[in-house]
Amino acid sequence: MTPAFRLAEIRGARIAWNQTGRGPAVVWAHGMSSSGYRQESSGQFDWRAVSSAHRLIRYDARGHGRSSGGRSAQEYTWPELGRDLSAVLDVAAPGERVGAIGSSMGTASILYAALAQPDRFTRLVLTTPPTIWQTRRAQIPIRIASADLIEHHGLAALERLTVDAPVSPALADAKRFVSPVAVRASIYPWVLRGSAISDLPPPEELAALDLPVLILSWTGDDTHPVSSGRLLADALPDARLEVAATPAELRRWPGMVVEFLDSAPTTTR
Template sequence: MTPPFRYADVRGARLAYNSTGTGSPVIWAHGMNSAAYTQESAGQFDWRPVSAEHRLIRYDARGHGRSSGGTDPLEYTWYELGQDLLGLIEAVQPPVGPRVDAMGSSMGSATILSAVLTRRDRFRRLVLCNPPTFWETRRPTNGVRMGSAQLVQDEGIAALAKLSVDVPASPALADGKRNITPIMCTREVLPAVFRGAAQTDLPPRDQLATIIQPTLILSWTGDPTHPVSSGEILAEALPNAELHVADTPTDHATWGQLAADFLR
């Protein structure tokens, strides 16, 4: 049974969160248009090994799932989402103490990196799953994000959902429970989420190089939105990072235990 959600007022938004397990705190930041449990429900991740050893805090990002959010695209840039994460860490009950581990997927990975660059002292270890495009690979696809924003604004979320292809995003996800996950944003907010994503990026390499936290990067193959090259570049840029690439369901099935072992 999913534990009940609590709410924290953070920087003008009401963020929903819950927690499973006991032990040292780990916070999970989901991907864009998703929510706290959506990707796990689809079979993209299985964090039960983590919650078996830790207090795993899952939350809905601003404008996603149960959390509130506005219609200004700037609210959904990675920097601002990182500030939300820092605010949530301060607000969760019971308190998490001086340092947390953080796990994120795509937008959530970028959110974590942005938060760490602001408050390195608040984080112990990081797990970055399927990092998104950034730098050179991000700019060519921003037109798609802007087009998606306009489509939702003009015709609604159903029109966007019709464009989704019902195949796994990666060969590693071939055993997933579902290929197309529900969009966990409202029609009013989703255009701003897309437009915010189109105007955000990771900071330069020299800034990333200041992140000294031990970092596990988990990438899967065959997904142009989350290319393996993103994981490879981050593994080179971060001074204390290791990369694991999954191209089969068997490889992918190890991720939960890999994360749990890494966070010990």
């Protein structure tokens, strides 16, 4: 049974979070339009092995799932979402160093949080990094057009344009290829606009992040290209990239993540 979510007043919003398992704390930061459990329930990821060895903190990002949010693009930019993540940890794991796992928007949130407070984290797992730098430019008009479409014709109009097929061959065995958007239609345009004006810091800033990092990319997904994983692996000083092209390779990720996190120190430096 899914543990009940708690609500924390965080930076002008009510953020929903819960935790499962025992042991060193690890936080999971989901992707855009999803929520704390939705990517797992759709079969994209399986973090049960993580919560068997760790205390896994899941939360619904601002404006997503059970969490509230406003109607301004700025509050959904990656730096602001990184500040939210740090504030969630102040509530859920005060004074603890934590591991972190993110997907797409959640990966970006983790990087911004870790750059601001590197001593707060032990190790980072960056799954499906989104478009960054050069490749991100092509996403800007798509995000803005999607936001405008929702405002003029409703969320269903955008959902009708979504192709019901795996975005990567690694997801061929997923339970569902398209998950319902876990953001209210009145807020989603602002989430999309916040994404449109977001990007990661330049490589020279990421080079200062001296933490062990595991990067997990899958093939065939233009919104989360392998090229982003390679760029991050080159920019971060202690990073390793693994790429999944098949469901069997994707099924290796949970064990790989646990092994990586278990080698992290849990005491304050």
